[in-house]
Amino acid sequence: MQASGTDLPELQQGDSLYFFPEQPMTAAQLEKLLAEGTEERRAWAVSHLLRYADWDDIWKFVTRDEVRDLFASLDLPDSLRTAWARMLKIEPAPVREEP
Numbered sequence: 001m002q003a004s005g006t007d008l009p010e011l012q013q014g015d016s017l018y019f020f021p022e023q024p025m026t027a028a029q030l031e032k033l034l035a036e037g038t039e040e041r042r043a044w045a046v047s048h049l050l051r052y053a054d055w056d057d058i059w060k061f062v063t064r065d066e067v068r069d070l071f072a073s074l075d076l077p078d079s080l081r082t083a084w085a086r087m088l089k090i091e092p093a094p095v096r097e098e099p
Helices: 027-036 039-052 055-061 064-073 078-088
Strands: none
Touching: 027 039, 027 055, 039 055, 039 064, 039 078, 064 078
């Protein structure tokens, strides 16, 4: 993932990030998780970014392509998933109806 300590002047490396309300996380910890974490952990982190972070702060940590790559694994409410899919130009997967 793209961020480095020099990209984050307003988000201090040692401070807990505001968009992780349930678990303290610093910018350095988030960068490490996004670079080295499992897909499940990266999806968890990106879900928090998309739910809680300000627009500009999201893109300090991930690119649109990285969000697209994890999109199916993200934990987002339906309305937010639809909005992000539209913004990222992601076609929704067809829903298969049970007989």
